[in-house]
């Protein structure tokens with residue numbers, strides 16, 4: 751994006767497409783508009799992805815569907831000599847808090863409830879905002895998009911906690927911790943939410959501005 755001389759609150763934004771350039775979405779190398787594949791990395795070049803929003807919503811819904819069983823089914827199955835205990839994500843966090851491990855309980859709640867829900871909200875908001883007028887500035891929406899992209903790689907922290915616990919607490923007949931069915935659904939939910947965020951073509955955020963500029 752090239753921001754031309756701005757006056758007051760309105761900015762005339764000249765897009766790469768208007769300048770006859772298309773950027774590679776994978777390696778960012780610029781090429782003349784109409785070039786089909788990137789000559790550096792071989793990625794398909796598209797000035798805009800016409801299927802972007804459909805894919806965003808498709809992945810988003812699958813991610814949300816997987817998030818429901820991820821919270822309903824047990825995340826951890828703890829077996830000791832005398833008892834078998836199953837705990838869901840929230841149930842496990844509450845139990846940890848009861849035992850005084852507030853820090854770990856907070857991390858689990860943030861990683862498996864706050865961040866996923868915030869991501870669902872953010873991706874849905876971005877997808878809606880490019881089709882409808884919004885008061886939030888393009889810069890702020892681009893910032894929201896970058897945060898969603900950035901935290902994507904940290905979203906599996908819950909699965910790592912379960913995997914590490916399962917590996918550490920394997921005292922055979924005395925005690926064992928195994929991942930419950932929720933862990934698979936949680937991992938799937940994270941993967942589909944990441945795919946949903948990746949499918950979002952952030953250039954659409956700026957197209958709204960371009961359209962508004964040309965309309966006025």
Ligand SMILES: [Zn+2]
Pocket residue numbers: 774775776777778779788789790791792793
């Ligand atoms: Zn490339």
